[in-house]
Amino acid sequence: MPSYKTEALVLRTAEMGETDRRLDLLSPELGPIRAVARGARKVPSRLGGLLQPFAQVRLLLWRGKTFDGVSQAETIRSFHELRESLEAFAYASVAAEAALALTRPDEEAPRRYRLLLYTFERLARGDRGEPVLAYFLAQLLRIEGFEPAWSACVRCGRPVHGERRFLPSEGGVLCPDCSLRSGQGEPVPEPVARLAEQLGRAGPRSAEALAVDPGLAMAAARTLARALSAVLDRSMKSLELLDIIRHDAEGSAEHGG
Amino acid sequence: MEYAAPIARLIAELERLPGVGPKTAQRLALHLLNRPREEVAALASALLEAKDRIHPCSVCANLTDTDPCAICGDPRRDESLLCVVEEPKDVIALERTHEFHGRYHVLMGAISPLSGVGPDDLRIEPLLARLKEGKIREVVLATDPDVEGEATAMYLARLLKPLGVKTSRLARGLPEGGDLDYVDEVTLARALEGRRAI
Numbered sequence: 219m220p221s222y223k224t225e226a227l228v229l230r231t232a233e234m235g236e237t238d239r240r241l242d243l244l245s246p247e248l249g250p251i252r253a254v255a256r257g258a259r260k261v262p263s264r265l266g267g268l269l270q271p272f273a274q275v276r277l278l279l280w281r282g283k284t285f286d287g288v289s290q291a292e293t294i295r296s297f298h299e300l301r302e303s304l305e306a307f308a309y310a311s312v313a314a315e316a317a318l319a320l321t322r323p324d325e326e327a328p329r330r331y332r333l334l335l336y337t338f339e340r341l342a343r344g345d346r347g348e349p350v351l352a353y354f355l356a357q358l359l360r361i362e363g364f365e366p367a368w369s370a371c372v373r374c375g376r377p378v379h380g381e382r383r384f385l386p387s388e389g390g391v392l393c394p395d396c397s398l399r400s401g402q403g404e405p406v407p408e409p410v411a412r413l414a415e416q417l418g419r420a421g422p423r424s425a426e427a428l429a430v431d432p433g434l435a436m437a438a439a440r441t442l443a444r445a446l447s448a449v450l451d452r453s454m455k456s457l458e459l460l461d462i463i464r465h466d467a468e469g470s471a472e473h474g475g
Numbered sequence: 476m477e478y479a480a481p482i483a484r485l486i487a488e489l490e491r492l493p494g495v496g497p498k499t500a501q502r503l504a505l506h507l508l509n510r511p512r513e514e515v516a517a518l519a520s521a522l523l524e525a526k527d528r529i530h531p532c533s534v535c536a537n538l539t540d541t542d543p544c545a546i547c548g549d550p551r552r553d554e555s556l557l558c559v560v561e562e563p564k565d566v567i568a569l570e571r572t573h574e575f576h577g578r579y580h581v582l583m584g585a586i587s588p589l590s591g592v593g594p595d596d597l598r599i600e601p602l603l604a605r606l607k608e609g610k611i612r613e614v615v616l617a618t619d620p621d622v623e624g625e626a627t628a629m630y631l632a633r634l635l636k637p638l639g640v641k642t643s644r645l646a647r648g649l650p651e652g653g654d655l656d657y658v659d660e661v662t663l664a665r666a667l668e669g670r671r672a673i
Contacts, residue, residue, distance in 0.1 A: 229589070230589040230590070231621070231622075232590060234494065235493070235494035236494060261650045264657060264658070264659040265659070266621075266659070267658075267659035267660070267661040267662040268659045268660070268661060270621055270622045270661070271589070271622045271623075272622070273661075293659075293660050293661065296660065296661050296664075298661065298664070300622075301622050301625045301626070302625070302629075303629075304626060304629040304630055304633065307622070307625075307626045307629070308588075308626075311588045311589060312588075314589060315588060315589050318589065454588075455588045455589070455591045455592075455593060456588030456589060458588070458593055459586065459588045459593050459594070462593065462594055462595075463630070466633065466634070467633075
């Protein structure tokens, strides 16, 4: 059976059969890989501990009909920090779900891979999740060709200033006239639209250098997530989890917990 | 040539079982057809009896044929100690140790947003209701030692903190009887973190 080596990020795992684990991987040169690690859920298996979501691994796989099989695995970076903080887990889950949702079979994904790896690295070193997520979503949408138009109306093309209305299904904002005529679009404050646009065009260094208020960054992340949901035609479950966790954390902070 | 309709239907039904592919379903179907009628009838009757009589315990959600289940109804079990697990099979695994004498609560899953499972899909509300009764002093979080299990344990620990209940997590480390050089890096790192004096 032909085998091959690759580096990959583990995006999702699921139980399969009695002791196997199904894996959704993202490889820079091979794109998405659906694989199975036989016996990985048995306690003596080395694979079980290594092939956990968010781990960066080096793999030897054999080609299968439906799933490729994992013969050997070696950790490059386990990103255990993302399992030890509920917030980091939730932000990393949003990034993994978004990256997974946009994968197309047999398509190499070096930029998406590097972006995801960079996102995990920032979360693992303890950077605040809001700006990390906003940057990830802005960059992912740009890489995949779905970057929303923030400063020109998607209907008439005129420049838009001040508060604008965002129409995710049309991939950008509406000017006041088009918005009034159609009655469509959700209001987006100018600083949110400006930040979303800025993050889409910024390199990692300049994005990290931006002193962004976490609330503003989260508003930008939510707006970008709406754009992504429109592309995917579904909401993202991990974003719901992030909202629950943030809501609970805010609640316990208010009550002095 | 295709199978006769009853065999094709049997294969199709078996194929719906988890972990059973077309080839295995075909092998199982042909095996059943080769067995005596009484044996097949016993299997069919066992399936129906289990389906009709087994239900989740109204207290802990473990699978049972009584309500409450034998563990929840046993007065000798320590009602101040509660072990939270993901699935009914985890109750069986812990019971096999003969080391745990408290009661259980089955969540029916773990937080896994990428598989579409959030906290609202788990039996967390009934857990909080049990804790608010005030009899439970310690909760052992025995979710799986994987990313989803850890996230679930962290989420529960955060919810339980304001209730003033002692919360513990199962220890992690090396399996009994294993060779150190065969242990994966993540498990070994956890074992080092959790080392203790002897």
